[in-house]
Amino acid sequence: MFVQQDPNLIQLNSAGQLKHFLTTEGLSREMLTEILDTADSFVDMNAQQVKKVPLLRGKTVVNLFFEASTRTASTFELAAKRLSADVLNLNIKTSSTSKGETLKDTLMTMEAMHSDMFVVRHSDSGAAHYIARDVTPHVAVINAGDGRHAHPTQAMLDMLTIRQHKGAFEPLTVAIVGDILHSRVARSQIHALRTLGATEIRVIAPTTLLPRHIEALGVTVFTDMQQGLKDVDVVMMLRLQKERMQSALLPSESEFYSRYGLTEEKLKLTHPDSIVMHPGPINRGVEIETSVADGPKSMILKQVTNGIAVRMAVMSMAMGGQITEQQAARESE
């Protein structure tokens, strides 16, 4: 009845360039590859003595974290600073917008200060879409995590890490393990891996931590970790929030660890050249054995390093796309 445009198209300007970065879903393989290529160039630069480029000089980036974060917030801040932007960090730790000022008012206030980019983390799924579509469409919006929906920069830094170690995505079998139900990271990883052409994407979790019909996203579901890990090239672990134990989703941490924790023993089932990833912060002895987290297959710190490069890439690309769009709009007036 309603002719619906792909809602993820609002990420692109009329020339097809990125102007917001809200989700990995609906972006083309070329676009994801461009993000990875751009990030690669920043990886090299970040290893230099002078770690700064003037791409965002004179631009104001506001980090709006409505939900607590350490590594995502700090890597976004570093990324913006290495692009020479002026950065304002706001930690607005309210559980809901009903307390005091609404999300809309906060954003419009920031827009009135002539901000050029918002990096937003919010506990509500769809918050970044809402801001980009309804509140401040002319400010580039970067989604730093919205509810259970998407965490696209995390997914892209994971893709970058995989590409650095595996080269191509096509031959890969990737397993995502743990709390899929509550995970925005898993959803963004799944969309990115599919678009980039991974052979098989597996999710491994007990049924209580699997969203309904997750297979419709193009994944194979395993509830048995031993079967699920067989011959995989990449193991992507997810963080398990402690409060899940209280909500009758799981009996105990120790039982979860015995069934779904990544141990040296289980890791032997994977491909000999497999790598292990985790978005952090890790719960040692709950999701992952310490020796695995610190072992040779672990990419956990590499992921953090890549996080800065990927965030620099999407920030510079989205700012470019916004500027192009606004110039085009001015010229047509």
Next chain:
Amino acid sequence: MTLNIAIKNGRVIDPANNLDLLTDLYISDGKIAALGQAPDGFVADQNIDACNLIVSPGLIDLCANLREPGYSRKGTIASETAAAAAGGITTLCMPPLTKPIADTTAVIDLIEDLAKQAGNARVLPMGALTQALKGEQLSPMYGLSQSGCIGFTNARQPIHSSLTLVRCLEYAATHDLLVIFQPMDADLAAGGTMHDDITCTRLGLSGIPESAETIEVARCLLLVEQTGVKAHFGQLSCERSVKMVTDARHRGLRVTADIAIQNLLLTDENVNGFDPNFHLIPPLRSQLDRAGLRHALVSDGFQAICSDHQPHELAAKQAPFAATEPGMTGLETLLSLSLMLVQQELISLPQMLAKLTSGPASVLNIDLGTLTPGSSADICIFDPQQEWMLTDENRRSAGANTPFMNFPLKGVVRYTLLNGALVFQQ
């Protein structure tokens, strides 16, 4: 003063009497005086030319939140009954979700006074089944019914204790009062904002599974059977729920059901894109559920279509999807949206009008929703083919929260009469 009105040359459809005829209708003293031939000595003060128009009994909406008292930022009885009149609705049932909650005769009297002052539509308040809808103490149902409550509901507030629920039903049965369920298991639905399925998984929203509704329908039906109370199930969204109620009716239980029009037209896939106008509770369900509901429409599995009208102020929908308030405004689009079911050749026009007139009247066991001579002259005269759009400029409801805003619709109400008086015309 009421006028003598002659409605000439219309296609008169009165589902209660199986009537579908090109004829004239005469109104006198606020009542239907005659069909076809004018009564002896009838002199029309006003003639309405209904050529090419449908003349139907005024529509009856079994669920419309008018927001007053307590939430006048969302709508008032005056604004929302004006919207009803513009939508051809002459009678509407209002859930007890006011502030204070409609569990005392004082609140019921206030609602009735305000409705009378506005004079746009007949408002039939539902009383709270339990005090403050807390699911603990019985409300004074008998006294409330004497004040005019048409039935009793706990809305979607839980009655956790089945023992308390049994007592509510027994007490209602004692006085032969109608109990209305809007079934939803509070635990299974907790935190949920949409139907729990593929779209929900993709969007990362919290889901409301079908079982949140079907389990509560099953529990209520078993207790209806035990107590013998007369019960109605409002705004069912799942195919399975309707089947259970239909089966129970076939077993001899006094149970009826209605479906909100949006659940007959839309599905959960419409939520794709996080548009808060599709944030509804009960949620839009799967294509299979919608197909099941539409099949039940054809096979007479439920008695009425309602709007489940829930107007909101703008700010209530200006937030990320899950943080917005659920519900859509629907009085002004109920007829046009129901006409889509006819345009889609699912049912005939008289069958559709039955779900908006005689059907809901039978649920409430009231003498309305018909053009039988002697009954109240509540009439809706509309052009089923004329196109229109609901816009910010022409809307009467205080709420603009509907996905059908600025959407091409067919079916324009030309005249609405309540007790023989014109309450709307265009």
